[in-house]
Amino acid sequence: MVDESTKKTLSSIPLLQTxxxxxxxxxxxxxxxxxxxxxxxxxxxxxxxxxxxxxxxSDKTGTKWFGKCWYVHNLLKYEFDLEFDIPVTYxxxxxxxxxxxxxxxxxxxxxxxxxCLTDHFKPLWARNxxxxxxxxxxxxxxxxxxxxxxxxxxxxxxxxxxxxxxEAK
Amino acid sequence: xxxxxxxxxxxxxxxxxxxxxxxxxxxxxxxxxxxSSEVVDSNPYSRLMALKRMGxxxxxxxxxxxSVAVVGVGGVGSVTAEMLTRCGIGKLILFDYDKVELxxxxxxxxxxxxxxxxKVDAAAAxxxxxxxxxxxxxxxxxxxxVDNFQKFCDTIRTGSLTGGPVxxxxxxxxxxxxxxxxxxxxxxxxxKWFESGVSENAVSGHIQFIVPGETACFACAPPLVVAxxxxxxxxxxxxxxxxxxxxxxxxxxxxxxxxxxxxxLEFGTVxxxxxxxxxxxxxxxxxxxxxxxxxxxxxxxxxxxxxARPVVELATEVTEDLTPVHADNEWGISLVDENIPEEEDxxxxxxxxxxQVAYSVPVDSSTPESSTGGAVAASxxxxxELMQQMKSM
Numbered sequence: 001m002v003d004e005s006t007k008k009t010l011s012s013i014p015l016l017q018t019x020x021x022x023x024x025x026x027x028x029x030x031x032x033x034x035x036x037x038x039x040x041x042x043x044x045x046x047x048x049x050x051x052x053x054x055x056x057x058s059d060k061t062g063t064k065w066f067g068k069c070w071y072v073h074n075l076l077k078y079e080f081d082l083e084f085d086i087p088v089t090y091x092x093x094x095x096x097x098x099x100x101x102x103x104x105x106x107x108x109x110x111x112x113x114x115x116c117l118t119d120h121f122k123p124l125w126a127r128n129x130x131x132x133x134x135x136x137x138x139x140x141x142x143x144x145x146x147x148x149x150x151x152x153x154x155x156x157x158x159x160x161x162x163x164x165x166x167e168a169k
Numbered sequence: 170x171x172x173x174x175x176x177x178x179x180x181x182x183x184x185x186x187x188x189x190x191x192x193x194x195x196x197x198x199x200x201x202x203x204x205s206s207e208v209v210d211s212n213p214y215s216r217l218m219a220l221k222r223m224g225x226x227x228x229x230x231x232x233x234x235x236s237v238a239v240v241g242v243g244g245v246g247s248v249t250a251e252m253l254t255r256c257g258i259g260k261l262i263l264f265d266y267d268k269v270e271l272x273x274x275x276x277x278x279x280x281x282x283x284x285x286x287x288k289v290d291a292a293a294a295x296x297x298x299x300x301x302x303x304x305x306x307x308x309x310x311x312x313x314x315v316d317n318f319q320k321f322c323d324t325i326r327t328g329s330l331t332g333g334p335v336x337x338x339x340x341x342x343x344x345x346x347x348x349x350x351x352x353x354x355x356x357x358x359x360x361k362w363f364e365s366g367v368s369e370n371a372v373s374g375h376i377q378f379i380v381p382g383e384t385a386c387f388a389c390a391p392p393l394v395v396a397x398x399x400x401x402x403x404x405x406x407x408x409x410x411x412x413x414x415x416x417x418x419x420x421x422x423x424x425x426x427x428x429x430x431x432x433x434l435e436f437g438t439v440x441x442x443x444x445x446x447x448x449x450x451x452x453x454x455x456x457x458x459x460x461x462x463x464x465x466x467x468x469x470x471x472x473x474x475x476x477a478r479p480v481v482e483l484a485t486e487v488t489e490d491l492t493p494v495h496a497d498n499e500w501g502i503s504l505v506d507e508n509i510p511e512e513e514d515x516x517x518x519x520x521x522x523x524x525q526v527a528y529s530v531p532v533d534s535s536t537p538e539s540s541t542g543g544a545v546a547a548s549x550x551x552x553x554e555l556m557q558q559m560k561s562m
Contacts, residue, residue: 014545023317029552036555037545043562057560062552063315087313089349092388092464096346110344110411111267116410122345123528128392129464131544 009139014043019130021090022063025081031091032062037135042135054138056080062086065095065134069142071150076161078150082142093133094125097142108149113146157167172181204230204257213300214257220254226436233302235433236260236329238338238353240312240432242288243267244413245365246341246421247278251304256298256335256430260304260330261296263289264321266311276415304330311349322354337429338362341422343411345392355379356467361432365425371396371409372447374421376440381473382459384441389468390458390518391526395444395453417447444524455521 018033020027039056046052056067061088070079080102084095096114103113110116121141125132132140153159171179198213206218220226237258239250242265250261265288283291286477289307297305306328312321328335340351348364359381367374371397379386383470404466424443431437444453459472480542549553 002411017544023318033548033550033552033555034521034545036552036559037548040555040559040562041545047562061315085311085314087346087350088315088318089313089346089353093346096344110410112184121393124502126528126530144348 003144006140006144007074009045010136012045013135013139014038015128015131016129016133017089021088021092022061023088024088028062031130031133032058034087035062036134038133038135039138041117042139044124050107053143056082056134056138069099069146073142073151073154078154078161080158091130094132094137094141097137101157106149106153108145115142117141117145182364195341196303197298204233207383217256223262226434231434232257232430233259234330236261236262236335237433238264238325238335239337240264240340241271241342241347242292243341244276244415244418245275245367245422245425247292247340248287248419249339249365250292250296251278251299252422252426253429254300256426257300258303258473260306260328260335262308262324262328262335264308264312265289265291265292265312267307276413276418302343308511310355313346318350318354319351324356325360327356334358334360336433339425339429340427348387352379353465353467354463355525356388356471359471360431363425363429366396366423367413367421368397369413370397371414371417373445374417374424374447375442375444376421376424376459378432378439379440379447381468382475385457385459385466385518386468387461387475388465389457389463390558391528393442393444393524395446395451395477396523396525397448414447415444420445420447427559432530437477442521446498446523451523453521455519455524457518460518491533496522509514 014037016031016038018027018031018034020043022028024031040071043055044053053071054067054069056065056079058065064083066081066083068079073080075166080099082097082099084097086095087093096110098113100113103109103111108116118137124140125137128136150159151158154161201213204214204218205212206215206221208215208219218229221229230556235258237253237260237379239246239253242250242263246263246265250263253261257482267288269286269288271281273279274281278295279288287307287309289309291307293307296303306324306460308320308324309325310317310320310549312318326334338351339356340348340362342348342351343366348366351362351364354360361378361380363389364377364379365375375393375395377387378384418488424440424445428439429441433440440454441456443452457470461469463469463470463472496506520526548556
């Protein structure tokens with residue numbers, strides 16, 4: 001099942017209430033507000049725990065999301081572009097998180113850099129519709145994926161550290 | 170300066186070269202207006218029309234009026250499309266947003282020289298060459314995004330040869346999101362469709378016939394899986410997402426098209442669910458009733474419509490034979506009616522042995538799993554303000 005630290009992270013992210021997808025005009029706006037509130041809280045939690053690891057934003061419709069995520073390995077920070085669409089069947093189906101920059105570099109990915117999630121993700125998501133949102137997908141899907149795959153990719157020499165230009169925080 | 174004659178000669182040569190490069194060098198079969206049952210070497214339909222002579226199918230040429238949408242042109246979808254093309258289907262509509270890759274070559278249909286082409290365009294070219302009588306439309310987009318989903322629905326609704334809804338939609342996709350998108354569209358459009366799938370370990374598969382309101386839709390229950398007799402704990406998933414075999418995919422495509430033909434041409438019995446376990450050669454079949462509490466409101470609406478319709482009595486020819494087959498009954502054998510009326514509460518699926526749900530979902534979803542974060546309270550901030558707050562973090 002999900003490990004203890006993921007469980008703890010997950011439980012401190014507020015749950016969502018509105019069951020609405022991008023085709024549900026006004027209700028979708030409510031859902032989007034909840035998504036943003038949960039994401040803001042999650043990023044605040046991460047900062048407080050000194051474990052800030054991603055930024056996300058969306059277009060006006062809230063259906064296209066993009067941002068960055070990073071992973072620290074041996075004191076070096078590796079950063080990746082992150083993107084995904086909200087499918088018409090959301091929130092019944094989870095968003096398919098993608099790291100296009102790593103497409104073709106690991107077998108734990110589907111086409112376009114969509115990350116391959118564990119067998120536990122889908123059942124857990126299905127049991128928590130509509131309470132889980134994007135923040136939960138990040139905590140339950142992308143976080144553990146990065147923790148397993150990135151060290152391995154670095155070891156294999158597939159990704160190398162790149163010096164930050166100027167906006168290194 | 171070259172003369173006109175020289176230039177014309179040069180054009181002819183170049184055209185011949187181009188045709189050779191495009192693979193059209195050999196004899197191209199001409200279009201055929203009417204399916205003939207004449208048994209001659211040159212008739213591509215003679216063996217199909219023989220199905221009529223043998224009494225298997227009454228109206229084979231009706232296939233020329235049929236339109237089929239194939240969603241997903243991968244390991245299962247491409248073979249499905251080829252089978253329908255060779256059967257002389259009237260129209261095929263292909264959907265996929267993927268490109269052909271060398272990693273696909275363990276499966277059937279696509280060839281290495283097509284690597285890099287979009288799957289739908291590569292497939293359309295090959296299929297058109299096999300049978301020019303088939304009308305083929307190709308759509309290269311992801312159906313699960315908001316904009317494309319509407320285009321997808323419109324195409325299903327108006328894509329037939331006569332401008333109406335297609336006769337059947339065949340789902341040959343490889344992910345849950347796309348299956349749910351097709352399910353949503355077909356429930357809304359009241360469109361019959363087949364779901365098909367091969368497991369990620371490549372050793373089991375299934376097809377499922379979905380008639381909105383009448384049989385279980387894809388959202389009526391968690392995904393069904395055929396028991397593979399493999400202990401999940403021993404299944405190694407390190408370093409890979411999915412495995413695939415041309416055999417399993419070919420078998421599932423065969424099941425899918427066979428049942429599609431039976432449905433379209435009205436012969437035999439169409440299976441509601443047919444599973445396949447490769448390791449044990451086990452083929453479970455069953456009927457599936459819809460879930461009255463299905464999450465999809467259009468599924469529930471179709472169920473209400475279906476219940477309101479009078480039951481269709483199928484006319485069957487009865488040749489009465491009044492003499493008892495066995496006059497004596499030494500062992501006291503009697504027939505027992507197995508048609509026990511179905512209970513109304515069908516929220517619990519009656520699954521046949523060897524088929525199970527992939528996971529369970531609590532019936533009462535109002536009790537959330539423990540969260541110390543609580544639920545989000547309605548924010549007084551507008552969406553724009555929240556977006557801004559997130560951006561400035």
